[in-house]
Amino acid sequence: MSEDLVATHVLEFPGGYTRTTGPVIGRFLTELRDRRLVGVRTAGGRVLVPPLEYDPDTGEPVTEEYVEVGPAGTVQAWAWVGSPRPGHPLDRPFAWAMIKLDGADTALVHAVDAGSPKALRPGLRVRPRWRAATAGHITDIECFLPEVASLVAPVRAEYRVTPGRALTRFLEGVRDGRFVGARCAECAAVYVPYRESCPACGSVVEEEVEVADTGTVTTFAINNLPDPRAPEVPFVSAYVLLDGADTPMIALIGGVPAHEVRQGMRVRAVWVPPEERTLSMTNVKWFEPTGEPDADLDESSGGGA
Amino acid sequence: MGNRCAVIGVGQTRYQTRRRDVSLAGLVREAALRALEDAGLTFADIDAVVIGKAPDLFEGVMMPEAYLADALGAAGKPVMRVHTAGSVGGSTALVGASLVQGGVHGRVLVVAFEKQSESNATWALSTHLPFNASLVVGAGGYFAPHIREYMRRSGAPDHIGTLVAVKDRLNALKNPYAHLRIPGINREMVESTPMLWEPIRYLETCPSSDGACAIVLAAEDKVTGTPAWIHGTAMRSEPIMLAGRDVVSPRAGRDCAADVYRQAGVTDPRREIDVAEVYVPFSWYEPMWLENLGFAAEGEGWKLTEAGCTALDGDTPWNASGGVLSSNPIGASGLIRFAEAALQVRGMAGEHQVEGARLALGHAYGGGAQFFAMWIVGSSKP
Numbered sequence: 001m002s003e004d005l006v007a008t009h010v011l012e013f014p015g016g017y018t019r020t021t022g023p024v025i026g027r028f029l030t031e032l033r034d035r036r037l038v039g040v041r042t043a044g045g046r047v048l049v050p051p052l053e054y055d056p057d058t059g060e061p062v063t064e065e066y067v068e069v070g071p072a073g074t075v076q077a078w079a080w081v082g083s084p085r086p087g088h089p090l091d092r093p094f095a096w097a098m099i100k101l102d103g104a105d106t107a108l109v110h111a112v113d114a115g116s117p118k119a120l121r122p123g124l125r126v127r128p129r130w131r132a133a134t135a136g137h138i139t140d141i142e143c144f145l146p147e148v149a150s151l152v153a154p155v156r157a158e159y160r161v162t163p164g165r166a167l168t169r170f171l172e173g174v175r176d177g178r179f180v181g182a183r184c185a186e187c188a189a190v191y192v193p194y195r196e197s198c199p200a201c202g203s204v205v206e207e208e209v210e211v212a213d214t215g216t217v218t219t220f221a222i223n224n225l226p227d228p229r230a231p232e233v234p235f236v237s238a239y240v241l242l243d244g245a246d247t248p249m250i251a252l253i254g255g256v257p258a259h260e261v262r263q264g265m266r267v268r269a270v271w272v273p274p275e276e277r278t279l280s281m282t283n284v285k286w287f288e289p290t291g292e293p294d295a296d297l298d299e300s301s302g303g304g305a
Numbered sequence: 306m307g308n309r310c311a312v313i314g315v316g317q318t319r320y321q322t323r324r325r326d327v328s329l330a331g332l333v334r335e336a337a338l339r340a341l342e343d344a345g346l347t348f349a350d351i352d353a354v355v356i357g358k359a360p361d362l363f364e365g366v367m368m369p370e371a372y373l374a375d376a377l378g379a380a381g382k383p384v385m386r387v388h389t390a391g392s393v394g395g396s397t398a399l400v401g402a403s404l405v406q407g408g409v410h411g412r413v414l415v416v417a418f419e420k421q422s423e424s425n426a427t428w429a430l431s432t433h434l435p436f437n438a439s440l441v442v443g444a445g446g447y448f449a450p451h452i453r454e455y456m457r458r459s460g461a462p463d464h465i466g467t468l469v470a471v472k473d474r475l476n477a478l479k480n481p482y483a484h485l486r487i488p489g490i491n492r493e494m495v496e497s498t499p500m501l502w503e504p505i506r507y508l509e510t511c512p513s514s515d516g517a518c519a520i521v522l523a524a525e526d527k528v529t530g531t532p533a534w535i536h537g538t539a540m541r542s543e544p545i546m547l548a549g550r551d552v553v554s555p556r557a558g559r560d561c562a563a564d565v566y567r568q569a570g571v572t573d574p575r576r577e578i579d580v581a582e583v584y585v586p587f588s589w590y591e592p593m594w595l596e597n598l599g600f601a602a603e604g605e606g607w608k609l610t611e612a613g614c615t616a617l618d619g620d621t622p623w624n625a626s627g628g629v630l631s632s633n634p635i636g637a638s639g640l641i642r643f644a645e646a647a648l649q650v651r652g653m654a655g656e657h658q659v660e661g662a663r664l665a666l667g668h669a670y671g672g673g674a675q676f677f678a679m680w681i682v683g684s685s686k687p
Contacts (some may be wrong), residue, residue, distance in 0.1 A: 149325055155365040163436035170438055189548030193438040199544040219457070221442070221449030222503035229440070234503070237442050239450055246548035250439040250447075263457055281438055297457070 024053045027066055033136035037070040037128075039104050049104035050138075070101035072147065073108070075124040080117040089143055095120055099144060111143040119146060163279075170194040171279040173210070177271050181245055183207040192245040211244035213269040215287070216295040218248055222258045234258040240267060240287055255288030264294035307406030309686060311532030312647035314344030314521035320484035320632035323422040324515040329364060330376035333418050336517035336637075337377055340414070344521040345529050348378025351521070352410035357387040357397025357417035358636030359671075362429040364420050377416060389542075391584070393417065394518065394639025395669030395678030399538045401522050402680070406535075411527040418517035419634035426513055426635065445510060445587070447673060449502035452589040455553045456504065461592060461607035463504070469588035470495045470509045470630060472616050477627025479617070479656035484514045484632040509588040509630075516634035518641045525686075533647035533682040536664070537568030545673040552674055558597040561677040566599070569664070569681040575600040575609075578681070579662040580622045580649045582642035584669045586629045591615060595623075598668065617657065625649065625657040639669025643680055650684040 039049035173180035220238035316339025370386035477483035498507035595606030646665035
């Protein structure tokens with residue numbers, strides 16, 4: 001079978017070719033060994049990097065003026081190498097890029113170690129990473145690296161949070177399946193949750209009142225973005241004005257498809273079982289429709305909407 | 306109102322999703338140096354610096370005013386920080402103006418900024434502290450119900466929000482600093498984007514931007530260049546939780562407008578104000594604020610929008626710059642409104658200039674529509 005007639009054949013000149021550089025490339029590589037990047041100026045004034053012995057546009061010889069360029073440069077174009085081969089300069093995914101070194105008029109091809117193709121864009125600023133030992137070869141530059149343009153700054157603050165007396169009083173009520181409000185003696189308005197001063201007149205509130213766990217949806221949003229506290233998407237967050245309260249609270253609406261919720265809809269709190277309750281609003285699973293006729297919103301005051 | 310005060314310099318950065326090329330200091334300097342250049346001044350000519358921005362949690366730099374003081378040439382000078390949530394850019398301008406109007410300083414540099422790309426605004430505004438009595442929702446979730454209530458009360462047709470979303474983006478195409486510049490923007494494009502917080506669609510919301518804005522304020526005897534004279538300034542606030550509070554048309558906004566109109570001698574804002582830069586982060590807030598600011602009777606604001614009155618070529622152009630809907634570096638957004646109003650009466654608004662604008666309104670609001678800041682600037686002395 002022909003499959004049997006396959007052999008590996010290596011063509012490799014022993015020791016490698018000895019390639020002469022000529023004066024121009026030689027100067028470039030000599031400078032490279034000293035960790036400097038140079039280009040050569042053409043008669044027309046352009047700086048070629050890597051240098052050539054002639055101006056590729058005109059065929060005329062270049063001048064003898066060498067110009068130090070870089071070491072930083074700008075990526076003009078690139079090709080991403082997702083699976084590097086053995087002969088490649090890096091053993092992890094990288095980009096072959098056209099890099100225009102600062103002060104040069106032409107681009108140099110080299111590898112960019114950018115981590116991800118998303119990190120590459122035209123105009124990306126890069127700098128060379130030199131090998132520990134240089135030899136006068138283009139691989140004296142192991143690769144180019146993006147310049148440092150941002151850093152990660154972790155910030156973490158940890159607090160001990162206490163709800164305060166008024167909110168504790170309200171949450172105690174919620175634990176017991178009741179909504180506790182505060183009536184301002186001056187304004188006669190009932191604030192839910194319970195609070196100890198009136199936001200309208202500043203009076204100290206002395207009267208605690210219990211309001212119903214039924215109320216009216218004054219207005220709402222249908223949220224199409226997921227939220228860990230909502231059972232599904234879309235979900236409805238609504239302003240619910242509890243019967244007997246003058247300020248609404250924002251709450252989840254459940255037990256009804258989102259697009260069937262209406263302004264004026266009558267709702268009732270759905271409480272979690274008493275044994276599962278804590279000092280928190282999670283005791284109210286959500287509000288669900290009572291089935292009563294809708295309230296007339298133009299007659300109810302407050303509303304919060 | 307105190308001594309006369311004028312805007313003599315305006316500087317803005319290009320607003321975009323991510324300014325990768327500058328630090329916070331570089332960002333604010335870019336705006337500040339442009340404002341100084343506009344005024345023909347340097348940092349040496351400035352007596353005091355006022356900085357504004359939204360919550361520190363946005364960039365995670367606590368008290369950035371301290372860090373930014375010397376970047377803004379404030380070494381050896383008074384520097385202060387203003388924070389009134391989303392209205393902060395406007396309040397910052399007013400604090401700066403009060404320093405001049407009160408005779409404390411001759412020239413004040415006012416700078417406001419936000420670099421939203423350093424974190425995420427929704428995260429920073431929804432920290433989910435323990436022991437909440439209410440469901441905490443992000444800005445869209447908070448304002449969408451108020452928009453729904455406006456639609457119910459006014460009977461406005463559903464497409465009004467779309468019209469504003471298109472109109473402001475068309476204006477943005479004429480503003481080189483605007484973030485969202487969407488060629489070919491039209492109703493179909495807006496209506497094809499998903500509902501995020503119904504009734505708010507994706508393209509009916511503002512973007513998240515990096516950017517800074519700066520202005521130079523001067524006393525009458527310190528004016529250089531082309532002044533925009535301040536004819537009135539007002540701030541108002543109200544509690545977020547208040548029995549009987551009208552969140553569709555907050556009283557603080559109505560009172561603030563009445564105050565600034567009284568100072569400027571304005572009795573019919575729609576006819577007397579040539580151009581308004583009003584804080585509209587969700588498209589429906591245009592008709593809502595048209596009513597709150599007295600440009601239209603209650604329930605009638607949407608009719609002005611629908612008739613094209615607020616377009617650049619309408620009889621009462623709103624947000625000729627493209628507004629917050631087109632650029633939103635939150636802390637700077639209010640100051641951009643105030644600065645754009647000044648540019649209009651200075652005749653320096655470029656392609657989005659309202660021809661012959663002599664009197665302009667700058668407006669900002671913030672929090673749960675609780676904080677309001679406004680000014681009226683004019684081409685002639687008050």
